[in-house]
Amino acid sequence: MTTRAGDRSDGTTVWATPAWRERATAWADDELAAQGVRRTGAVEQPHLRPWSTVLRLPTSAGSVWLKAPGPGLASEVGLYPVLARWAPEHVLVPYAVDAERRWLLLPDGGEVLGRRLTxxxxxxxxxxxxxxxxxxxxxxxxxxxxxxxxxxxxxxxxxxxxxxxxxxxxxxxxxxxxxxxxxxxxxxxxxxxxxxxxxxxxxxxxxxxxxxxxxxxxxxxxxxxxxxxxxxxxxxxxxxxxxxxxxxxxxxxxxxxxxxxxxxxxxxxxxxxxxxxxxxxxxxxxxxxxxxxxxxxxxxxxxxxxxxxxxxxxxxxxxxxxxxxxxxxx
Structure with a gap:
């Protein structure tokens, strides 16, 4: 575990900027367009946490999510393609992955189970x-x-x-x-x-x-x-x-x-x-x-x-x- 504070080129101060959101959105738009999906509205950023952020893109295929984990949780980007290959019915299958920039483009999974007591x-x-x-x-x-x-x-x-x-x-x-x-x-x-x-x-x-x-x-x-x-x-x-x-x-x-x-x-x-x-x-x-x-x-x-x-x-x-x-x- 060698990554320390100060080693980052992302994080909340970067993820919160219009410039970062524009770069991430442009990448997502290109990846989706290559698969016949187009964005239909403005991008939202519903989650901005110290260790990751998420953008929601409304598209012709429903909501699509761009997740950017920080370096401490970056392994998620590499794991998704392996999991999607071996057990696609149990995970979300990514539209695209950018390992270098630690970006994941995922379909909407719908409602979570949550903690209902029924x-x-x-x-x-x-x-x-x-x-x-x-x-x-x-x-x-x-x-x-x-x-x-x-x-x-x-x-x-x-x-x-x-x-x-x-x-x-x-x-x-x-x-x-x-x-x-x-x-x-x-x-x-x-x-x-x-x-x-x-x-x-x-x-x-x-x-x-x-x-x-x-x-x-x-x-x-x-x-x-x-x-x-x-x-x-x-x-x-x-x-x-x-x-x-x-x-x-x-x-x-x-x-x-x-x-x-x-x-x-x-x-x-x-x-x-x-x-x-x-x-x-x-x-x-x-x-x-x-x-x-x-x-x-x-x-x-x-x-x-x-x-x-x-x-x-x-x-x-x-x-x-x-x-x-x-x-x-x-």
């Missing part, structure tokens, strides 16, 4: 989880391609080194004594991480794409299709349940042993053979080491940002790392 919404979430598991199974054959395309390599054999990398990167930007203590305690979990990595390696389930932020606001109801792959890594697939199960539990205010959460877990595991005792042991190992991926993702996203843009969320990687250090319930 039986029908739960059924859609279960369907999405099962579909996502099938995507992972298919894409496992392309794991090396995903790493070559830019996905961080968090496969079991890399986890001990990943702990040290995450701790080093977190230590380099600590501000408070509490943050420094979290990093020190996380380093002392090396033995546990080695043990859990062994559990994952012995399991035999092939590593694959692991979205790393799988929640219902990142899933389109139609399909369902998963989007927003900027945090994705190549890892043991079950690590995706770290976020997915917490997201399932949160709206109800319940723990992870609640039947509604277990139903979501089991829907995800169905394509993998269901929740056997052996599988559940692997699930817990994957979810625990998945904390390292979440921490690393936040550090990647925040590293290029100037302090004033990172201020509101700079504590996020330490909150995740503290869960590993404290052995907190996931």
């Amino acid at each position: 039986p029908e919404a739960a059924d859609r979430w279960h369907l999405a989880l099962a579909g996502y598991a099938r995507l992972q199974q298919r894409v496992s054959r392309a794991a090396d391609l995903l790493v070559a395309a830019g996905a961080p390599d968090h496969r079991p054999q890399r986890l001990t080194a990943l702990l040290e990398e995450v701790a080093d990167d977190a230590a380099a930007v600590t501000v408070t004594d509490e943050e420094r203590e979290v990093v020190a305690r996380a380093r002392r979990e090396r033995g546990r991480v080695e043990e859990l990595a062994g559990v994952l390696a012995d399991d035999g389930t092939p590593p694959t794409v692991q979205h790393d932020d799988l929640h219902r606001d990142n899933v389109f109801a139609h399909g369902p299709r998963v989007f927003d792959w900027g945090d994705a890594v190549v890892a043991h697939p079950y690590a995706s349940l770290l976020v997915a199960l917490r997201d399932t539990a949160a709206p109800y205010g319940v723990g992870l042993e609640d039947p509604r959460v277990l139903a979501a877990r089991d829907a995800y595991l169905a394509p993998y053979g269901g929740p056997t005792a052996a599988t559940l042991r692997v699930v817990e190992a994957a979810r625990t080491v998945g904390i390292l991926s979440r921490t690393a993702s936040w550090l990647r996203a925040l590293a290029p940002l100037p302090p004033h843009e990172a201020a509101d969320v700079r504590e996020a990687p330490y909150r995740w790392l503290a869960m590993l250090a404290d052995g907190e319930s996931l």
Whole structure:
């Protein structure tokens, strides 16, 4: 993780300018025209965040979205073509990709699942989880391609080194004594991480794409299709349940042993053979080491940002790392 604040030729100060929007729009217009699609109205910029921005283009084919991730999440640009090739029914298939400028041109996915507390919404979430598991199974054959395309390599054999990398990167930007203590305690979990990595390696389930932020606001109801792959890594697939199960539990205010959460877990595991005792042991190992991926993702996203843009969320990687250090319930 070497990109730091000041290394950027984009970011909110650039993305907010008319000149950048004009360049991005011109590229999108050309790419769409080559595919028989024309823009029909003014371009909007509904999202402008420190780590990415999005433009919405009304076109003859409906809304089209131009996404520009920052350098910390740039791997998403390389991942989309691989995912679209291997599992097109589970993701948005890009109109175009510009890897050098980190631009993605995507069709509209429709309504997201969201956090509706109805039986029908739960059924859609279960369907999405099962579909996502099938995507992972298919894409496992392309794991090396995903790493070559830019996905961080968090496969079991890399986890001990990943702990040290995450701790080093977190230590380099600590501000408070509490943050420094979290990093020190996380380093002392090396033995546990080695043990859990062994559990994952012995399991035999092939590593694959692991979205790393799988929640219902990142899933389109139609399909369902998963989007927003900027945090994705190549890892043991079950690590995706770290976020997915917490997201399932949160709206109800319940723990992870609640039947509604277990139903979501089991829907995800169905394509993998269901929740056997052996599988559940692997699930817990994957979810625990998945904390390292979440921490690393936040550090990647925040590293290029100037302090004033990172201020509101700079504590996020330490909150995740503290869960590993404290052995907190996931």
